[in-house]
Amino acid sequence: MLTEPVFWLAPAGVLAGVVFAVLFYRDMLRQDAGSAQMQRIGGHVQRGAMAYLAQQYRIMLLVFLILAALFATLAFGLDVQSRYLPVLFLAGGLFSALAGYVGMQTATRASVRTAAAARYSLAASLRVAFRSGAVMGLAVVSLGLGNVVAWFLFATTFMPAARGEGAGLVLVTTTGLSFGMGASLQALFARVGGGIYTKAADVGADLVGKLERGIPEDDPRNPAVIADNVGDNVGDVAGMGADLFESYCGSLLAAAALGAAAWSQDPAMQLKAIIAPLAIAGLGILLSVCGVFLVTTKEGAGQKQLLSSLSRGINASAALIVLASAGVLHLLGVANAWGLWGAVVAGLVTGMVVGRATEYATSPGYAPTRKVAAQAEGGAATTLIAGLGTGMQSTAIPVLAVAVGTLLAFLCASGFDLNQLNQGLYGVAIAAVGMLSTLGITLASDAYGPIADNAGGNAEMCELGPEVRERTDALDSLGNTTAATGKGFAIGSAALTALALIASYIEVVRLELLRRGETLLTLDGGRSVPLAEASLQDFMAHYNVTLLNPVVLAAMFIGAMAAFVFSGMTIQAVGRAAAAMVEEVRRQFREDPGILRGDSEPDYARCVEISTLGAQREMIAPALLAVMVPVLTGLLLGVAGVIGLLAGGLAAGFVLAVFLSNAGGAWDNAKKYVEEGHHGGKNSRAHQAAVIGDTVGDPLKDTAGPSLNILVKLMSIVAIVMAGVTVGFSLL
Amino acid sequence: MLTEPVFWLAPAGVLAGVVFAVLFYRDMLRQDAGSAQMQRIGGHVQRGAMAYLAQQYRIMLLVFLILAALFATLAFGLDVQSRYLPVLFLAGGLFSALAGYVGMQTATRASVRTAAAARYSLAASLRVAFRSGAVMGLAVVSLGLGNVVAWFLFATTFMPAARGEGAGLVLVTTTGLSFGMGASLQALFARVGGGIYTKAADVGADLVGKLERGIPEDDPRNPAVIADNVGDNVGDVAGMGADLFESYCGSLLAAAALGAAAWSQDPAMQLKAIIAPLAIAGLGILLSVCGVFLVTTKEGAGQKQLLSSLSRGINASAALIVLASAGVLHLLGVANAWGLWGAVVAGLVTGMVVGRATEYATSPGYAPTRKVAAQAEGGAATTLIAGLGTGMQSTAIPVLAVAVGTLLAFLCASGFDLNQLNQGLYGVAIAAVGMLSTLGITLASDAYGPIADNAGGNAEMCELGPEVRERTDALDSLGNTTAATGKGFAIGSAALTALALIASYIEVVRLELLRRGETLLTLDGGRSVPLAEASLQDFMAHYNVTLLNPVVLAAMFIGAMAAFVFSGMTIQAVGRAAAAMVEEVRRQFREDPGILRGDSEPDYARCVEISTLGAQREMIAPALLAVMVPVLTGLLLGVAGVIGLLAGGLAAGFVLAVFLSNAGGAWDNAKKYVEEGHHGGKNSRAHQAAVIGDTVGDPLKDTAGPSLNILVKLMSIVAIVMAGVTVGFSLL
Known part of the structure; x- marks a missing residue:
């Protein structure tokens, strides 16, 4: 590995990522942190966020230790699993948590400094917010790639069974997937818990504050306002970070495993196939750092100029990776380099198409969201009907894009031969790597959103001047637009x-x-092939994984159902947690009339506690479902059943996730569109209807939708880790 | 065929069905039709319903003639299709329309007579309503079975290619599936059009009448009230009838085709395998007629006694079919008679489990619906969140039941050998036949619902005494409970x-x-098998229909997406049509203040016209989607793509349909629960929230959900009919 010059791109990328993350972080800390009041409010949010993380990590630690003990028993006692699995699993969870922690530490400190900078300058404010987002982006990619590289180096050096090439490298790469399981499980907890936290606080703050008492957003008299601001960090920073850490590692590990398997008979090519995704990822980090430096703006820039300066950074990184990856793949001398390059491009283009389609479906600038807003004139019922209908229809383009992207990546990488499953599927994994290669900067533009949002909250609570609020609003609304692109990449890559x-x-x-x-x-008709040389088709024939096998079909039904039940559970959980929050906010207003007059400070901490406890209690059941369904299916229905389950869960879960995200996004922006003065503007009958739509959409788009992305991957990776149990003990 | 004594059960069933349908119809006509005012209101509804049917059938005729001309070109010009196809396709549409027409003629005449009988006696009223429902139930099953039998007799007598057994009978049975396409397409139009009609009228009537003007349900001052009553017939009678006509014929034809294929090398057994589903169906009609006579009640019966008398009829039919089908299958001497009997039982039990699960999820007597009602205290947003969450979670049991039922039916019929795909899948089809065998009476208890509902409407509009309304309410609420069971059978059989x-x-x-x-x-590795003897596994291998083929996976994504987009289109269509209705009702109230005072009669006809035109305009696009997606997928992605599309569409569409139906049902009954006095009762804040939930749920449960059942079958049957084109011209 070390003798391939191109390999060194990976550690170089990791190093650059770490160095610039530290530099950006220290640069941010040096900025003015604003007035004493601003720091006090910022401190509330920061302590709330850290309290939540501490609570979540405690529970996670418990779950991880129990599972690791179980895996250790399976590995050492029953001998059905690799003995490295428990350690890798723990490491996956640990580093994912670390990435989230870094992101939160940065975001909560950055938002108050963004607000402080906004008092003087839009350009300085953008710089603080965006570079702080980049800390998180770079932390995620360098921790992710760093761990994967470290495992490969460790295993090829110290694992006796893996020292040989061929089957040895397949073993190394597939064992690495258990790192992915740790990352996935932690991501599910972060997404589900974060999603419940943020929406319970948001719904609670809105329902009582806005609808019942008529006080504005981010008003310091609202007891749930700090919890709401903490929620933005918990959901959009820590949740999103863990989510994409998991996607990123998953795509790298899957690509390496499929590459190792595809060329298991050709050791030289095998090593190159493993190095290719690592090198592209390393290159992507280097180019992301360059992209970050391109994001600057002039003083007094309008919305258009702000957007174009952000886009400049993202697009430049993407364009450069297209050019540079062609060179890297040829330099590496991997088989069918142009074909793999085609897969990289297919992945990047698919991500962009999904991002644009998401923007079209949910931006107030286009017809779908405006139609939802127009229906608000008919009341809440027609608003909701329109949003549900729009959301369902909006699945068309993203799904078609992913279907076409998958086919193209497969065909390019397989030399247009549908029977070359190994090479083709390696191409699909490489397409995912390509799509996520510039994650350093796309994630920066995602994490930047909640920082700007919180800065606005801080400005509002500290009653800074209207020109400050205008600047933070400009940054915030920009964040909403770039978040659509980020979502596209998250969904497509999943x-x-x-x-x-x-x-x-x-x-x-x-x-x-x-x-x-x-x-x-053994195959149909009594034939058999040597196991080591059997093709993927042979396995499909051996296990009868066809669409007429009733086991496969029944499992597909169950997979699709699991996606719906999981979503239902998370949505209900938000409802329950929000109801508790509503009660608490009502109680505080009732028991201390001084709060509404602005005379006494509400008990922020109690609301933070309610969200934290709600999230903690409610995230157990969905996580259990995600882990138990593939295990039980494997035990009852065997290998064919597991594959049917995963395919059914993926097909239904993917489409359902797009629907939930886009319906929620459309309601959110329809409300903003009405607030801009259309259809009667703020406090009109249409506005009330639009607020109800937004409230219903919140758990859909911020809890259930993004969690589904993780569910489909977690179910796959649980199936992989438990394959030994399935093969050894299944009924069918 | 004629020499098998058991075969004669089929024509006997058809004959009995027709005779008793005519008797029940004439019996109903002889009943008292009430006062002049009741007849005038009844006449409004009847004319509105017939006007809608006339309009719908005109459009359908046009679409059917165009498609038949296209099929004729494909058959006679390009020679890629059977020449009987255009005629069978037209016949399928025609007889489905006829069944719907008979149902509507009966229902609209029966409801006024039910109301008239309710003036004196509950027992007489139940008798009129239920036996009128039975007219429709028996018309559907005898027209369905009669046509299928007639085609087999005709083809085996006159088709030169089919006179021989073996491949000849396979040809006859598969060609018969084009009858199913006609029935499916007509069903889609009836369900989508009827669903849009009824919900546009319902939403329009509720939003302006109930929410804006505060006048009660079924108030004669509401201009949309007649359209609303017409809608119940159009959606729940004609739509449901066409839907189940299609399911019934589809299951019979599929079972016959799979039976013919499974024993194509054994002519004697082949004929028996074709006769078995026909004989079970014939037996089912005979037992349904018996069951109808068991539904009687004493005067002054409570809700419990009413329900038990209805259940007595349905359960007796089901129990008898379990016993009798064992005898019939053994008498017929079909291979593995006990195994097939197991499949029949599996089908019946699955239908019942799905029905009970539907009842649990949507009845105000159980926790899920009560929790939704409790959330109404928090306002519209929490009601909607709770309903969406409940609906998603409620998919668990129905989907598991169908998955287990499918597996059991397959295993029983295949002698517990997963490799006997032919026999096993024949068993799955037989399970569907078993589930639908008592359709004559289960459909009667479905069609009875809107008759009772309309009777209540008539009683309200004619201001009959409270004791009359009480009786019709008792019948109506009973109808809602039995409808849940009916829905279970419709979804499971689909x-x-x-x-x-x-x-x-x-x-x-x-x-x-x-x-x-x-x-x-040709198979993998250069082997090949004679086409006539190739097993289903061989076809799966030849076309590479495995879950790792990217074409299959991409098509699965597209199939799942098609289900969502189709639902979105129908939901949006209801929104648009309802908006037009809201405008019209508001206009009438505004321009003629005498309407609200009760001085002048509103323009009912204009509202009927708006619903009719809306339904007509809006049903084209979803139908086009259902037909074009499988055709295009076939042309672009070939046979493997088509199968992936159908599997993905089925898995996602089935689960989505359960979710939409149950969420809508839960909101509907949560509203009723609140109206009974819980959480503040009528006109409370919770009631307002519950009404919004009910309104949002309407298009979900009555338009999109039931239409999805048809979509998944229609896509399959279009794929079957266009197989010649796919095989001849596909790209891949």
Whole structure:
């Protein structure tokens, strides 16, 4: 590995990522932190956020230790799993948590400094917010790539079974997927818990504050206002970071595993196939750092100029990665370099199309959201009907884009031969890597959103002048637009990565069979092939993984159902947690009339506590579902059932996630559109209807939708990790 | 065929069905039709319903003639289709329309007579309503079974190619599926059009009448009240009838086709396998007639006694079919008679479990709906969040039931051998036949609902005494409970039938290849098998229909997406049509203040016209989607793509349909629960929130949900009919 010059792009990228993350962080800390009051409010938010993280990490630690003990038993006691698995699993959770922690530490400190800078200058304010977002972006990618590289170097040096090439490298790369399971599980907790936290606070603050008492957003008299601001960090920073850490590592690990499997008979090519995704990722980090420096703006810039300066950074990184990856792949001398380059491009283009489609479906600048806003004149019922209808229809383009992107990536990488499953699916994984290669900067533009949002909240609570609020509003609304692109990448990469993980599952099953001493795979009609050389088609034939096998079809139904039940559980959880918050806010207003007059400070901490406890209690059941469904399906229905489950869950979950995110986004922006003065403007009957739509959409777009992305990957990766149990003990 | 004594059960059933339908109809006409005012109101509804049907059938005729001309061109010009196809397609549409017409004629005449009988006696009123529902139930099953039997008799007598057994009978049975396409397309129009009509009228009447003007349900001052009553007939009678006519014929035709294919090498057994579903269906009609006579009640019966008398009829029919079908299958001497009997039982039990689960999820007697009602205290937003969450979670049991039912039916019929795909899938189709065998009486208890509902409407508008309204309310609320069971059968049978249709698709592809002169099917590794003897597994291998083929996966995404987009289109259509209705009702109230005072009669006809035109305009696009998606997928992605599309569409569409139906049902009954006096009762803040929930749920449960059942079958059947084109011209 070390002898391939191109490989060094990966550690170089990791190093650059870490260095610039530290530099940006220290640069941010040096900025003016504003007045004493601003710091006091900022301190509230920061302490709330840290209290939540501490609480969440305590529970996570418990869950992880229990599971690690279980895995250790399976590995050392029953001998059905790799003995590195428990450690890798813990490491995956740990580093994902670390990335989230870094992001939160940065974001909560940055928002007050963004507000402080906004008192004087828009350009300085953008710089603080965006570079702080980049700390998180760079932390995620360098921790992710760094860990993957470290594992490969460690395993190829110290693991006796892995020292040889061929099957050894397949073993190393597939074992690495258990790191992905740790990252996935932590991501699910972060997304679900964060999503419940933020929406319980948001819904609670809005329902009592805005609708019942008629006080504005971010008013310091609202007891839930701090919890709401903490929620933005908990959901959009820590949740999003863990989510994409998981996608990023998953795509790298799946690509490496599929590459190792595709060329298991050709050691030289095998190593190159493993290095290719790592090198592209490293290159992507380097180019993301360059992109960050392109994001600057002049004083007094309008919305258009702000957007173009952000886009400049993102687009430049993407364009450069297209050019540079062609060179890297050729320099590396990987087989079918142009084909793989085609897969990288297919991935990037798919991500952009999904991002644009998301923007079209949810931006107040386009017809769908405006139609939802227009329906607000008919009241809440017609607003909701329109949003649900729009959301469902908006799935068309993202799904088609991913379907076409998958096919193109497969065809390019397989030399346009549908029977070359190994090479083709490696191409699909590489497309996911390509899509996420510039994650350093796309995630920066995502994490920047809540920083700007919180800065606005701080400005409002400290009653800074209207020109300050105007600047933070400009930054905030820009964040909403770039968030659409970020979502596109998150959704698209989840679908591609999940596909690649399903394919990796078969490789793990093969290794498990080999480990159990089997040498032949029996096929239809009494034929059999040597297990080590069996193609993926042979496995499909052996396990009868066709669409007429009733086991596969029944499992597909169950997979699709799991996606719906999981969403229902998270949505209900928000409802319950929000109801508790509503009660508390009503109680505070009732028991201390001084709060509404502005005479006494509300008990912010109590609301923070309610959100924290609600999130903590409610995230257990959905996580259990995600872990238990693939395990039980494996035990009852075997390998064919597991693959059916994953395919059904992916197809339904992916489309459902797009629907939920876009319906929620459309309601959110329809409300903003009405607030801008259309259809009667603020406090009109239409506005009330639009607020109800927004409130209903909140758990859909910020809890259930993003969590589904993780669910489909977590189910795949649980199936992979438990493959030994399925092969050893399944009923069918 | 005629020499098998058991076969004669089928014509006997058809005859009995027709005779008793006519008797029940004439019996109903002889009843007292009430006062002059009641007849005038009844006449409004009847004319409105017939005007709608006339309009719908005109458009349908146009669409059917265009498609038949296209099919004729494909059959006679390009020679890629059977020449009987255009005629069978037209016949399917025609007889489905006829069943709907009979149902509407009966229902609209019966409701006024039910109201008239309710002036004196509950027992007489139940008798009129239920036996009128039975007219529709018996018309659907005898027209359905009669047509299928007639086609088989005709084809085996007159079709030269089909006179021989073996491949000949496969050809006859698969060609018969084009009758199913006609029935499916007509069902889609009836369901989508009817669903849009009824919900536009309902939402329009409620939003302006109830919410804005505060006048009660079914108030004669509401201009949309007649359209609303017409809508109940159009949606729940004609739509439901066409829907189940389609399911019934589809399950019979699919079972016959799979039976013919499974024993194509054994002519004697082949004929028995075709006769088995027909005989079970005939037996089911005979037992349904018996069941109808068991539904009687004593004067002054409470809700419990009413329900138990209805249940007595339905349960007795089901129990008898379980016993009798065992005898029939053994008498017939079909292979593995006990196994097939197991499949029949699996089907019936699955239907019942799905029905009970639907009742649990949506009845105000159980926790889920009560929790939604409790959330109404928090306002519209929390009501909606709770309903969406509940609906999603409620998919668990129905989907598990269908998955288990499918597996059990397959295993029983295949002798517990997962590799006997032919026999096993035949068993799945037989399970669907078993589930629908007592459709004569289950549909009666469905069609009875809108009759009782309309009777209540008539009583309200004619200001009959409170004791009359009490009786019709008792009947109506009973109808809501039995409708849940009916829905369970509709949803469960759709899933099983769709599975059987996907399997039939392969048989059609085989015939098409044979017709094109091919003799061998190439498999992996250069092997090949004689086409006529190739197993379903061989076809799966030849076309690479595995879950790792990117074409299959991409098509699965597209299928899942099609289900969501289709639902979005129908939901949006209701929104648009309802908006037009709201405008019109507001206009009438504004321009003629005498209406609200009760001095002048509103312009009912104008509202009827708006719903009719809205339904007509809006049903084209969803129908086009349902027809074009499988055709285009076939042309672009070939056979593997089509199967992936159908599987993805079925998995996602089935779960989505359950979610939409149950969420809507829960909101509907939560509203009723609040109206009974809970959480503040009528006109409380909670009631307002619950009404909004009910309004949002209307298009979900009465338009999108039921239409999805048809969509998944229609896509399969379009794929079957267009198999010649796919095999001949596809890109991949």
